Each structure stands twice: as structure tokens, then as C-alpha cells.
Amino acid sequence: MTRIVIAIQAQDFDINKELVDLRAVSSETGAIVNFTGLVRAEADAKNTIESLFLEHYPGMSEKIIQQHVEKACAKWPLLAVTVLHRIGELKVGEQIVWVAASSSHRQAAFAAAEFIMDFLKTEAPFWKKQKSAQAEQWVEAREKDLQALHRWSKKFPGI
């Protein structure tokens, strides 16, 4: 049975603590893959992004992440999965999201971490608003992310 931890929270997380926690789940752990998403500085012609505001659909966001993690657990032999997603006001350089998967061998851990991130980008009900000194603007969904998702359903029909 995969140990699943999902948390949506305003406060920051400590990935070193989380990795120690993951390692302790099972002595059969041979591989841990983790991804950290950060607020990146992005300057365009008009203004410089200072922060992101992250909004989500309480209730649904946790459910959707749980569903996708369970899909990953059905596809790959995972020992543990942790998904942490922050909400609220986040400044440039801050952590937004952390996805980690552990397994006995690396193929499952690599695949599951990428799979979960691709679904997070396209199906989890979160929205980002960019804030600069001059303006606020909601971020548009990207075609690239949708294509990443299609890649998985091509490889695993019905996922």
C-alpha cells in the first residue's frame, strides 16, 4: 500500500524534512525522485513580476490530486508519494509545489513524479495571478502542458 501525503497550504515546506520522512517509509526504498516548482522572475516589455497569487477550489483540489496520485499508484510500484502545493501570495524565488515519489527502482519513481506534475499543471483546480508594481494579470493555460498530458494518454490509453 503506497503511503500518500497530500497537503495544500499557505505556509512554506522544508524539502529536506520531507525527504527524510520519505526515506523512512520503507527499507525497500531504492529510489526517490522529487520536483520543486518555484516562482520565477519573468520580465516582459511592460513590467516585472514581483509575486504570484495562487487560488484553488477547496475540496476539489485535494480530491483531484488524490485521484491522480492513485492513478500513478495503479500504474507503477510506488512506496510513497508526497504532493505539497502552496496557495496565497508567493514572492519570486519562493517554493510553490513539491512532488516526490519513491520506489524500489528508479524507473517508477521518475515516471510517477513526471506523470503527477503533468496532471497537476493541467487538471488540478489552481489558478495563478501575476502581480507587478503596475498591474495584476491571470496567467493563461499553456498548450505545451496539454501536450504533455496527451503524451501520457497515448502511452497509457484510458488513463
Place this chain on the structure above:
Amino acid sequence: MAVTKTLQIKYFARFREQLNLEHELFPVSESIETVQQLIELLKLRGGVWQTVFGESQKFLCAVNQQVVKHNFPLQDNDEVAFYPPVTGG
């Protein structure tokens, strides 16, 4: 109008700002059976409602916290959410 169901409707992100509305309890008649029919009813409010739910607009709908197509049937006390394509992660 015979009120046969009340829907809890939520709006998120850019839609919430455009419509200036986070959520509402919306009593509807028995003729509103699907999400599509609800959308047509909301558009009748005119103005910004036409803008948000207009033909060329991309939006998603969830009923009871599961994404659905517009032909999905609606029942009393359903939680319906409308939101733009997601940008989390």
C-alpha cells in the same frame, strides 16, 4: 416559475473577478436539466455574463467537484463550479 431545484454555483479566478461574484444559491425551474441549459440561463443576465460564457470562451465546469461535459444532468443541491483553464503546479 415552478422551482424544482436549487444549485450552489461557484465562480473562480478571473471569472469571479469579472462577474464580481464568488458563489450563489440559484433556484431554477424543472426546464433546466443540464449544465448547457444552466449556461444559457446565466447568459441571459447579459453584460459580463455574456462575455464570460460567450461562444468563443474557454471554460470548465465541475459538478460536485468532478469535471463534466456540458450535457451533464443537474440535480437539486448540486454544487456547480465554472472556472477558466487551470494554471497550478
